[in-house]
Amino acid sequence: MAVFTPLGDAQVATFLESFDVGRFVSLQGVASGTENSTFFVTTDRCELVLTLFEQGEQEELPFFVDLLDYLDDHRLPVPGPVHDRNGVALQRLADKPALLFPRLPGRHPESPSLEQCRVLGDALGRMHTVSRRFSGSRPNPRDLSWLQALHHKVLGFLSNADQTLMKNAVDDFEGEFATYGELPQGALHGDLFRDNTLFEGDRLGGIIDFYNGCTGDLLFDVAIVINDWATNADGSIDPARHDALLEAYQARRPLTSGERALWPTMLSMTALRYWLSRLLVVYVHPPAHDLTPHDPTRFRTIFMARQLHGALPLPEVSVAN
Ligand SMILES: Nc1ncnc2c1ncn2[C@@H]1O[C@H](COP(=O)(O)OP(=O)(O)OP(=O)(O)O)[C@@H](O)[C@H]1O
Numbered sequence: 243m244a245v246f247t248p249l250g251d252a253q254v255a256t257f258l259e260s261f262d263v264g265r266f267v268s269l270q271g272v273a274s275g276t277e278n279s280t281f282f283v284t285t286d287r288c289e290l291v292l293t294l295f296e297q298g299e300q301e302e303l304p305f306f307v308d309l310l311d312y313l314d315d316h317r318l319p320v321p322g323p324v325h326d327r328n329g330v331a332l333q334r335l336a337d338k339p340a341l342l343f344p345r346l347p348g349r350h351p352e353s354p355s356l357e358q359c360r361v362l363g364d365a366l367g368r369m370h371t372v373s374r375r376f377s378g379s380r381p382n383p384r385d386l387s388w389l390q391a392l393h394h395k396v397l398g399f400l401s402n403a404d405q406t407l408m409k410n411a412v413d414d415f416e417g418e419f420a421t422y423g424e425l426p427q428g429a430l431h432g433d434l435f436r437d438n439t440l441f442e443g444d445r446l447g448g449i450i451d452f453y454n455g456c457t458g459d460l461l462f463d464v465a466i467v468i469n470d471w472a473t474n475a476d477g478s479i480d481p482a483r484h485d486a487l488l489e490a491y492q493a494r495r496p497l498t499s500g501e502r503a504l505w506p507t508m509l510s511m512t513a514l515r516y517w518l519s520r521l522l523v524v525y526v527h528p529p530a531h532d533l534t535p536h537d538p539t540r541f542r543t544i545f546m547a548r549q550l551h552g553a554l555p556l557p558e559v560s561v562a563n
């Protein structure tokens with residue numbers, strides 16, 4: 243259940259009058275989602291998504307609007323926020339910040355095909371190519387310094403072996419990142435899991451949920467994608483999906499030698515990032531609403547696999563024209 247603030251038809255019909263989107267027809271709460279209230283809205287001209295922001299860093303919303311506007315202007319498959327007749331995207335409704343988006347087609351892939359992996363790798367490569375020139379700034383809130391600062395909070399809930407593993411890994415990452423210096427920077431999605439994409443067959447309908455969007459190491463996004471899209475139940479990497487994603491990505495943006503050197507570390511670090519964020523939800527900051535938290539052990543498994551077996555060889559680069 244993910245409608246924390248109910249809305250009435252008349253309220254939404256009035257809200258829509260500020261926009262050039264047609265007349266209100268119907269409203270439907272969206273059951274998935276964990277952070278915000280989401281509604282599908284139908285008008286006599288189009289299908290829309292209305293999001294009310296319930297929590298999180300609401301002062302960051304202008305950054306997300308600017309990023310989505312920028313990516314939409316560059317023809318990336320993202321929901322560009324709808325602006326009202328005065329050019330304003332960020333609104334208030336039911337005393338909450340609100341944004342209106344086009345409803346993109348498709349469903350979240352559960353077992354992505356090789357073609358879906360290729361299409362996603364291509365889209366992420368294109369996104370990172372243009373996002374390097376994005377002028378906004380929001381330092382990555384889940385980078386290594388966050389791991390360093392926050393991992394202490396969960397140690398008391400872990401076995402002695404896991405505590406040692408986590409502490410040692412954070413120290414090792416620090417040394418590794420210091421060795422290779424600055425990696426290519428740009429705007430990131432920051433949470434590009436399968437459930438933040440929509441596919442119709444092998445066609446990418448869109449990439450959604452940019453509320454972890456930030457600026458920082460582009461490689462962070464690539465590692466999150468491999469850990470979610472190309473990972474088997476035992477935490478091992480699926481070579482075919484891995485290669486499909488990374489061949490397509492690198493045809494748009496080849497990884498630099500520094501990124502290649504740090505790749506195994508980034509895969510491990512982003513696995514630990516999700517093990518930690520999920521542990522924090524379970525033990526330290528349980529959600530205010532009655533929602534089932536994501537399973538931390540999934541990312542413990544992935545983290546252990548990366549620590550033990552490292553990365554697969556990166557595919558050769560063949561750059562698209
Ligand atoms: N522009 C869009 N087009 C089509 N469907 C959308 C769009 N935006 C959101 N949705 C649908 O609404 C659901 C919830 O949206 P969203 O992911 O933004 O919410 P959330 O509360 O941040 O959830 P979570 O962070 O758990 O994914 C998505 O899983 C998707 O099914």
Ligand SMILES: N[C@@H](CCO)C(=O)O
Nearest residue numbers: 433435516519520536
């Ligand atoms: N994608 C995150 C949840 C939303 O940030 C996870 O799987 O833990």
